[in-house]
Amino acid sequence: MATAQKHASAPAAEEKPAVLGGVVPYLSVSDASAAADFYVRAFGAREVFRYPPDEQGRTMHIHLYVNGGSLMLSDPFPEHGCGLKEPQGYSLIMRVDDVDAAFERAVDAGATVMMPVQKMFWGDRYGQLRDPFGVIWAMSTPDETA
Structure with missing residues (x-):
């Protein structure tokens, strides 16, 4: 199922979900849509917001609730200084x-x-x-x- 069909378009600003937690991790991963789907299966995350993918299939922003806090993720956007790097130095x-x-x-x-x-x-x-x-x-x- 295509991501654009599976997930609704971005809600208006007043509909955006609350950010939970004092420090919110923001991950840039190789396939943010697949990662969000994995986090739902693996950790019981609940997806609360997702921008539709761009023309190249990249997702700019996904917001999940995981274990009582927010987790945000996106695909890499190297043309905007957000290239993909191997995760290191944190868990x-x-x-x-x-x-x-x-x-x-x-x-x-x-x-x-x-x-x-x-x-x-x-x-x-x-x-x-x-x-x-x-x-x-x-x-x-x-x-x-x-």
Whole structure:
């Protein structure tokens, strides 16, 4: 199904959803539409806004709610100084109620395990994944047996 048919056009300014969270990650990934669809499957994200793709099939802006906060993403636009770079030096961390179930959901959706869920020295159960777009995600749950 084509992205333009699947997603409505940009809403008027007064209809735009609220931005959630104090710091909002904004990712530039190789295929923002596919990444948004993956985040819905893997992390239970909810899409709240998407501009239609341009003539070259690139999406300028997608807004998701993930785990109680906003995540924004777009395709690269090198002609505007926003080229694609390999993700490095950061990870996105989610505190979840059930790290084992959340981790399994992400792996089933296509994420690659970097560090299996395990009890960590600081007392959480914690694991790391890499999504198909190169972004590292970590998940944790306080260990009730600690």
